[in-house]
Amino acid sequence: MLAATTLGPAVSGFIAMLMLAGTMAACRAEELPGVAASGFAFKGSGLCVKCHRTEQGEWCDVATTTVWRHDAHSRSHLALLPDNPRTRAMEHALGIKAAETVSCVACHTHPAAEPPPEEEDDVVHAGISCETCHGAGAGYFEPHMEKRWRFLSVAEKGVLGMRDLRDPVLKAENCLSCHLGDVASGRVISHAMYAAGHPPLPAFEMETFSRAMGPHWKRVWEKAPRVQAAAAAAGYHTEAASETHRALVGTLVALRSSATLVQDYARLAAEPGDRPQAPWPELALYDCQACHHDLRIPSGRQAAGYGRLVPGRPTIARWPRAAAGVALAVAGQPDDVEALLSPWVAVLNRRPFGADADLEPGAPESLERIDAAIRALQAVRRDDGLDDRRREIAERLSAAGLRCGDIDSARLVAWIMLGAMEGNAAWPAEARDAVAANLARDAAIGVPRPPAEAAALPPFWQTSLEAAANANLETLRSAFRLPPAAQGSGR
Numbered sequence: 464m465l466a467a468t469t470l471g472p473a474v475s476g477f478i479a480m481l482m483l484a485g486t487m488a489a490c491r492a493e494e495l496p497g498v499a500a501s502g503f504a505f506k507g508s509g510l511c512v513k514c515h516r517t518e519q520g521e522w523c524d525v526a527t528t529t530v531w532r533h534d535a536h537s538r539s540h541l542a543l544l545p546d547n548p549r550t551r552a553m554e555h556a557l558g559i560k561a562a563e564t565v566s567c568v569a570c571h572t573h574p575a576a577e578p579p580p581e582e583e584d585d586v587v588h589a590g591i592s593c594e595t596c597h598g599a600g601a602g603y604f605e606p607h608m609e610k611r612w613r614f615l616s617v618a619e620k621g622v623l624g625m626r627d628l629r630d631p632v633l634k635a636e637n638c639l640s641c642h643l644g645d646v647a648s649g650r651v652i653s654h655a656m657y658a659a660g661h662p663p664l665p666a667f668e669m670e671t672f673s674r675a676m677g678p679h680w681k682r683v684w685e686k687a688p689r690v691q692a693a694a695a696a697a698g699y700h701t702e703a704a705s706e707t708h709r710a711l712v713g714t715l716v717a718l719r720s721s722a723t724l725v726q727d728y729a730r731l732a733a734e735p736g737d738r739p740q741a742p743w744p745e746l747a748l749y750d751c752q753a754c755h756h757d758l759r760i761p762s763g764r765q766a767a768g769y770g771r772l773v774p775g776r777p778t779i780a781r782w783p784r785a786a787a788g789v790a791l792a793v794a795g796q797p798d799d800v801e802a803l804l805s806p807w808v809a810v811l812n813r814r815p816f817g818a819d820a821d822l823e824p825g826a827p828e829s830l831e832r833i834d835a836a837i838r839a840l841q842a843v844r845r846d847d848g849l850d851d852r853r854r855e856i857a858e859r860l861s862a863a864g865l866r867c868g869d870i871d872s873a874r875l876v877a878w879i880m881l882g883a884m885e886g887n888a889a890w891p892a893e894a895r896d897a898v899a900a901n902l903a904r905d906a907a908i909g910v911p912r913p914p915a916e917a918a919a920l921p922p923f924w925q926t927s928l929e930a931a932a933n934a935n936l937e938t939l940r941s942a943f944r945l946p947p948a949a950q951g952s953g954r
């Protein structure tokens with residue numbers, strides 16, 4: 464289940480087509496494959512919505528569709544229409560029609576093979592649909608309505624095509640496939656798109672972004688006591704102890720995905736064949752700030768050091784690393800992320816951007832260490848010690864934040880740290896608010912705000928660009944100082 468993405472022949476055919484779109488040849492959205500990678504056909508969100516517009520028993524006691532109506536994903540296809548000025552500018556610069564460009568479509572809309580909704584006001588139009596995230600429905604549609612279903616294992620649900628998104632690993636892989644990129648599903652954003660005006664995708668923190676998306680679910684521990692008891696009795700086993708643990712799992716998945724993304728793409732670019740090659744190198748797969756920063760000597764980068772990388776080489780995305788170090792430590796492992804990444808760095812050192820032919824078949828030991836850490840974090844149960852654990856995590860994150868060398872890493876650490884302080888008896892709400900205020904001070908780190916305030920401000924994750932350029936890392940780091948925890952906190 465935790466293995467790195469492997470590319471089947473059918474999938475690489477699909478990708479070849481997407482890469483055509485990467486070179487901006489015309490390629491119509493209708494050519495998207497009709498069957499999901501799982502092999503099952505799509506049922507269409509129109510059907511899902513019929514039941515899930517109301518609560519479905521005490522297990523699914525959220526009116527999904529009502530939440531969904533306000534979720535950006537349900538209207539994400541609108542970003543591909545030329546009445547969006549940013550899109551118009553991108554279309555002009557790239558010489559494309561966004562709605563007909565497969566790579567735009569792969570991230571912004573539902574699969575083309577999905578049957579259209581019967582009623583137009585059935586909320587889900589052409590945006591990212593139920594089955595885009597949960598998996599094509601033909602296999603699980605009938606059996607999933609039975610009570611028995613909820614107690615199936617992740618693997619058993621997977622066989623019938625349902626991605627068990629309660630599992631933090633599968634959930635993070637799914638979110639990151641669009642919010643970071645994924646070669647197998649053809650979701651690769653190119654540097655040309657960025658240069659033409661696509662907003663830079665920010666560091667992605669699974670729990671913070673889940674709240675921002677508007678959750679249409681409850682955790683098992685938020686459900687009726689009877690349901691919780693049944694879940695425990697059935698050995699239901701897919702929820703890590705706390706949001707904070709889940710966030711750390713998300714970070715490790717991001718670390719893994721950022722490394723395998725470059726590797727999968729390089730493999731694709733190297734594949735022989737009579738189709739056009741994937742353009743190489745694809746700059747957007749590397750750390751933006753490796754190239755986009757001021758020339759200065761001495762500089763913050765020199766001070767931070769290059770780890771094992773040849774100085775001056777673009778490296779893979781940096782933002783997951785600081786928080787992933789904390790996740791490894793909390794999982795009881797050595798927290799040397801640079802050592803963990805060394806197989807990939809070796810490839811980058813041999814030749815700038817790495818190279819197709821040089822690529823090792825993955826980095827099995829590093830991947831196994833990441834997976835072992837994920838398993839350790841998933842095994843933590845909700846119990847009375849949770850506050851102490853979260854307090855330890857917040858302290859580790861604070862220490863990591865005080866050392867952060869770039870804004871995107873700092874943002875990720877900050878979001879998880881605030882989550883770990885939230886509702887933690889060790890720190891009163893004022894203490895958390897004070898830290899949040901410090902972090903938000905120069906707007907370099909956007910922090911989530913209460914809905915009433917948030918409405919009037921740009922989204923917290925989109926404030927980074929100008930702010931990042933002007934950020935003073937020294938001042939910023941100092942904001943990570945935690946107030947002393949309350950003594951003998953009441954638990």
Ligand code: HEC
Nearest residue numbers: 506510511514519520522523593597600607608609610613
């Ligand atoms: C005929 C009604 C009906 C339709 C149509 C329907 N569902 Fe459900 N769904 C349910 C019920 C009932 C449950 C709760 C089952 C239980 O009690 O465990 C459920 C549960 C779920 C769950 C939670 C599963 C879990 O493992 O906890 C997901 C996810 C889900 N549905 C997604 C979908 C999607 C996606 C579609 C469309 C392809 C869909 N549903 C169509 C009735 C329906």
Ligand code: HEC
Nearest residue numbers: 542549550553561566567570641642644650651652656665
């Ligand atoms: C790898 C997935 C991916 C690809 C490929 C992609 N996008 Fe996006 N796009 C996103 C995500 C995620 C966001 C949201 C960014 C945020 O707000 O944090 C976004 C945001 C946008 C926005 C800003 C949102 C708005 O409503 O104004 C526009 C416009 C946009 N994309 C257009 C495009 C176009 C046109 C293409 C193809 C040339 C494209 N995107 C390709 C993932 C992708």
Ligand code: HEC
Nearest residue numbers: 511515523524527531591592593596628629634679680681
């Ligand atoms: C952007 C991805 C995404 C889309 C699109 C999406 N979901 Fe979900 N859904 C999730 C995630 C993630 C979870 C579980 C989160 C968790 O437990 O952490 C979930 C959980 C659920 C649950 C379980 C609810 C509970 O309380 O246990 C149901 C039912 C569900 N979704 C139905 C739907 C339906 C119906 C649609 C379409 C209208 C839909 N989802 C669209 C991501 C998505």
Ligand code: HEC
Nearest residue numbers: 535538539542569570571591595637638641672673675676
């Ligand atoms: C199929 C691709 C895809 C998947 C999977 C996906 N997203 Fe998105 N997400 C997008 C795109 C595209 C946008 C930008 C929509 C726009 O602004 O038009 C977006 C926007 C968002 C936003 C910004 C919402 C806003 O109000 O602007 C959040 C938060 C978010 N996603 C969280 C998540 C989470 C959490 C998951 C996993 C449970 C997830 N996304 C899965 C593509 C995806």
Ligand code: HEC
Nearest residue numbers: 654657658659663746747748749750751752753754755777
């Ligand atoms: C290997 C170096 C490299 C990497 C890595 C890189 N870029 Fe670029 N980028 C360039 C170059 C070179 C240009 C062209 C600059 C010019 O025209 O003067 C450019 C141009 C741009 C532009 C057009 C505006 C401008 O300032 O010229 C944007 C926006 C952009 N890049 C965004 C990104 C983002 C976002 C990332 C990370 C996902 C990224 N770049 C990664 C080298 C890079």
